[in-house]
Amino acid sequence: MQKPNLSLGQMVNLSFGFFGVQIAYSLQSANISRIFATLGADPHTLSFFWVLPPLMGMIVQPLVGTWSDKTWCKWGRRKPYLYIGALVAIIVMALLPNAGSFNLTLKAAMAFGCVMLMLLDTSINMAMQPFKMMVGDIVNEQQKAKAYSIQSLLCNAGSLVGFLFPYFFTWIGVSNIAPEGVIPDSVIYSFYVGAAILILCVLYTGFTVKEMPPQEYAKYNNIQPADNQQKVGLLKLLANAPKAFWQIGLVQFFCWFAFLYMWNYTTGGIAENVWGVDTALKSSTATPEYQAAGDWCGVLFAVQSIGSILWAMVLPMFKRVKVGYSVSLIIGAIGFVLCFFVHDQYMMFVPFLLIGCAWAAMLAMPFALLTNALSGSSSMGAYLGLFNCTICLPQIVAALLGGVIMGLVGGTQVMMLVVSGVCLLLGSVAVAGIRTKA
Numbered sequence: 001m002q003k004p005n006l007s008l009g010q011m012v013n014l015s016f017g018f019f020g021v022q023i024a025y026s027l028q029s030a031n032i033s034r035i036f037a038t039l040g041a042d043p044h045t046l047s048f049f050w051v052l053p054p055l056m057g058m059i060v061q062p063l064v065g066t067w068s069d070k071t072w073c074k075w076g077r078r079k080p081y082l083y084i085g086a087l088v089a090i091i092v093m094a095l096l097p098n099a100g101s102f103n104l105t106l107k108a109a110m111a112f113g114c115v116m117l118m119l120l121d122t123s124i125n126m127a128m129q130p131f132k133m134m135v136g137d138i139v140n141e142q143q144k145a146k147a148y149s150i151q152s153l154l155c156n157a158g159s160l161v162g163f164l165f166p167y168f169f170t171w172i173g174v175s176n177i178a179p180e181g182v183i184p185d186s187v188i189y190s191f192y193v194g195a196a197i198l199i200l201c202v203l204y205t206g207f208t209v210k211e212m213p214p215q216e217y218a219k220y221n222n223i224q225p226a227d228n229q230q231k232v233g234l235l236k237l238l239a240n241a242p243k244a245f246w247q248i249g250l251v252q253f254f255c256w257f258a259f260l261y262m263w264n265y266t267t268g269g270i271a272e273n274v275w276g277v278d279t280a281l282k283s284s285t286a287t288p289e290y291q292a293a294g295d296w297c298g299v300l301f302a303v304q305s306i307g308s309i310l311w312a313m314v315l316p317m318f319k320r321v322k323v324g325y326s327v328s329l330i331i332g333a334i335g336f337v338l339c340f341f342v343h344d345q346y347m348m349f350v351p352f353l354l355i356g357c358a359w360a361a362m363l364a365m366p367f368a369l370l371t372n373a374l375s376g377s378s379s380m381g382a383y384l385g386l387f388n389c390t391i392c393l394p395q396i397v398a399a400l401l402g403g404v405i406m407g408l409v410g411g412t413q414v415m416m417l418v419v420s421g422v423c424l425l426l427g428s429v430a431v432a433g434i435r436t437k438a
Helices: 008-039 043-069 079-098 106-138 141-171 185-208 214-220 225-229 234-239 243-273 282-286 288-317 321-338 349-373 380-387 389-408 414-433
Strands: none
Touching: 008 043, 008 079, 008 106, 008 141, 008 185, 008 243, 008 282, 008 288, 043 079, 043 106, 043 243, 043 380, 043 389, 079 106, 079 185, 106 141, 106 185, 106 349, 106 380, 141 185, 141 288, 141 349, 234 380, 243 288, 243 321, 243 349, 243 380, 243 389, 243 414, 282 288, 288 321, 288 349, 321 349, 321 414, 349 380, 380 389, 389 414
């Protein structure tokens, strides 16, 4: 039997909590390098701090997927993990930006920040994954692309808000500078407000969405109710994964390798290229110019989100999904390379609008293709959790190699954005290896 069609409102409710989760994720993405650089991290080791988020994602999301596949209780199947993740996230979001405000030594502040970052990404991953799974559980194949597009739209809207928060608070008069080693109030307040929005959005989805009970899920997915409780090892699932899992995963590797460097080095890159800051100097992070670049980084990421929203409306016009996917990545690659040649803060809008095209494709196409390939599987959540490793593993590799690659390309952070462009070009080539009917 085919699952019933959902109204537009039902599909929005299904992913509305993602808006709040993405605000938290965007605040982390746009400000982690700024926070640790302000605490005193060396630019050549800055990428090491980015090992923690994807590492926690590789651990948490397969576990959440596997456990939630077998969780059937009065609160739902996926929602209990959503609630737990959101609760931990709001606590950590209140603590992380204060890492430099507790009169700790440099090493202690770094250690505290690392622990908080690990907990924040663990909780965000736990809160984020259920939304992807609930779309796979509840939405039929005909509406799945539309449902994931709505999720992508809400995701980018959340990104837009999260990226702009520090700039907004500076604009209304909140201090954007602080003593050396202390995070500015504009960033701290952004995390506070982001935490409040996160919990409200998650509660809204929790109250408006009803998950299928086991018998109904089994009926619509043509499986036996007993299969819902059958335990299958993750290694066995990987061995039996559809070819699309691995083919899309290769594209994911290049794409997420590229975006890790964008999150890591955009603040330093535009500080060098636009504000003329010598980021090799340890004291550079305490300068008004560096902190202004940090705020503008959030604006540029917001512009990227706008580009992504606009491009998401264009993507359905491509008759062949693979062509749209590949073209999107090529456009994003051009955007990354352009960053090296632009020295005006407003002209930086152009490359980040182009980068948004790649981001739009990355958010919608992989999951729509994969969940359709997994239709009827009783291990949908486990597979989506494992698929998250194709997002996390490239980020870990990129983070570990960041200092080495930075040295090879001249030691400047803006050159790392050019490296991102090369990676997206490789990803566009890898799209040709995906074998699907779409």
